[in-house]
Structures are given as C-alpha cells and as structure tokens.
Amino acid sequence: TTSPHNAYMQKCVSLAEQSPPRPTNFRVGALLLSRKDGDVSGTDDRILSTGYTMELAGNTHAEQCCFSNYAAVHKVPDDEVSTVLPIEAGRKLIMYVSMEPCGKRLSGNTPCVQRITKTREGDREGVQKVYFGVKEPGTFVGESEGCKMLTAAGIEWEHVAGFEKEILSVAFAGHENAAEKVKATLGEQGTDVAEE
Ligand SMILES: Nc1nc(=O)c(N)c(NC[C@H](O)[C@H](O)[C@H](O)COP(=O)(O)O)[nH]1
Numbered sequence: 001t002t003s004p005h006n007a008y009m010q011k012c013v014s015l016a017e018q019s020p021p022r023p024t025n026f027r028v029g030a031l032l033l034s035r036k037d038g039d040v041s042g043t044d045d046r047i048l049s050t051g052y053t054m055e056l057a058g059n060t061h062a063e064q065c066c067f068s069n070y071a072a073v074h075k076v077p078d079d080e081v082s083t084v085l086p087i088e089a090g091r092k093l094i095m096y097v098s099m100e101p102c103g104k105r106l107s108g109n110t111p112c113v114q115r116i117t118k119t120r121e122g123d124r125e126g127v128q129k130v131y132f133g134v135k136e137p138g139t140f141v142g143e144s145e146g147c148k149m150l151t152a153a154g155i156e157w158e159h160v161a162g163f164e165k166e167i168l169s170v171a172f173a174g175h176e177n178a179a180e181k182v183k184a185t186l187g188e189q190g191t192d193v194a195e196e
C-alpha cells in the first residue's frame, strides 16, 4: 500500500502557496487529521482542519491557523481547542506541516510546538504525531528546537523526504535572495539536489 505522506505534504505545499510572502517569516502549510490506528494507507483518514501562515489576522503561523480554524468551527476560543478535538477509541490525531513546528518565535508569540503540546493537556491524547517536510532553516532562530521539544512532550515526529526544494522555495519566497537561501539551506540540511 502506498503511504499517504506524499499526498499530504503536497497539500501542505499548496496551502503554503496561499500565504502572503514576507521576509519576516516562512510560508508554511499545515493539516490536522484523524487516522485509524494501523491504517498505514490513510484510506480512512478524516481531515479535521487546515491552515497556512498569515491565513488569519495578525502574525499567525500555519499550525496556529489550523488549530484556530478548528476552534472557530467548534465555537471555542483558541486556547480551548483541545476540549473540542475528537477523542475516538482506535483513532489518532496527526498533523502534517511543510516545515518543522517552531520551538521559538522571534516575535515572542506562542511557538507552535507549545500549541501542539497543549492539545494533550487534561490527559487527552491530543496530537500524537507530526510529519514535516523540512527542518526549520536557521534564518531566525538558529538551530531549530522544534523536534527536540516534541520528543520531550512525548509527541512522535517524522521527516517526509522529497519535498525539500519545493517547500523551501515557497517558504523563502518573501525573502531577499530567496534562491540563494534555498540552496544554502538544502546544503546545510544535506538534501543537495543535482544542479537543475
Ligand atoms: N513552522 C512554522 N510555521 C509558520 O507558519 C512559520 N511562519 C514559521 N516560521 C518560523 C520562524 O522562526 C518565525 O517566523 C520567526 O522566528 C519570526 O517569528 P514570528 O513568525 O514573527 O512569530 N514556522
């Protein structure tokens, strides 16, 4: 059976492409779904919400918008989204994000790892695993801490390979010298691609 990761990562790229380009962040796409335990093909997946950087007013991140959109549909404030996320025996909540969730934000706003971790408060299972297409480049916060923080919170994560160039090209679109930054990041992340 084919894994569903590529289709969802492609969807996150399409979401990220809707984000207004800015030099002060990355254009990212995020998707939240419920998956039946052991359903490696994702045929029984239920998409719960999507989000992209600055979809919602203010300096918002993709993961933040994904949760906020879900909270709005369920008529609760953002910080109570965990109370309306489905808890179903035999199913898990999974997030796909084109970029590693942030562990720190230069703006000082709540990092997305904290928002993901918060879904597990009150003994709720919350988000169990995060799939992402690239590690966060060092542009703003240097060595990214997102994955380490997810692990510390007991949340699994996995890098879905193959979309790095595409994801970074979208993410850096609002930056000066975007192409050079993409190339440098690919080099740093060890995903050099053969010259075009
Ligand atoms: N995973 C992720 N999703 C996003 O939607 C987004 N924009 C970033 N970007 C991470 C980057 O570290 C921060 O954008 C900068 O640190 C600036 O912080 P603000 O965004 O202004 O809070 N990361």
Ligand SMILES: [Zn+2]
Pocket (backbone or CB within 6 Å): 061, 062, 063, 101, 102, 111, 112, 113
């Ligand atoms: Zn974030």
